[in-house]
């Protein structure tokens with residue numbers, strides 16, 4: 771089983787690249803953002819718990835997110851592997867994943883970060899907000915909160931995975947194809 775964690779700031783292109791990688795490597799794509807948005811739209815119990823946090827650009831509490839993620843993983847017992855997109859986002863979540871995966875005989879294979887400058891990313895998000903309908907992409911204040919959350923809570927994961935020799939960084943600026951190519955070359959060399 772191959773488990774890839776796609777890592778990067780909001781707007782870095784994780785979702786876009788995940789679409790290509792899941793096909794190429796036959797992986798199950800789990801995007802916590804997409805799962806939350808689905809639950810919000812359908813007004814489920816989970817959606818109700820997540821809404822306030824998401825609307826403010828804050829992280830949803832770890833207990834809620836981790837329980838949801840584990841449920842999703844368990845739905846795919848026969849998969850060739852997972853492409854985690856948007857999870858883990860805190861050290862607490864990374865530890866939870868490192869505890870859970872061995873219970874299904876697996877582990878994180880590698881973490882790949884898509885890197886890009888903040889100004890480029892904020893511009894991308896505002897552009898996406900014009901068509902995506904995502905409230906958190908239309909408001910610069912909310913985008914700012916998401917970057918603050920990233921810097922405080924998610925950035926420490928770089929050190930966490932470096933210590934395990936599982937961290938790889940890829941330049942996230944270029945055409946979609948160029949970036950897919952860069953990611954593919956990292957995965958093929960694992």
Ligand SMILES: Nc1ncnc2c1ncn2[C@@H]1O[C@H](COP(=O)(O)OP(=O)(O)O)[C@@H](O)[C@H]1O
Nearest residue numbers: 780781802803823824828829830835856857859
């Ligand atoms: N692993 C997670 N832990 C906590 N909250 C999360 C997680 N993944 C997604 N969320 C919630 O969903 C929102 C949108 O997620 P996502 O689409 O991945 O955002 P972004 O484009 O900002 O990277 C986040 O701002 C957060 O509220």
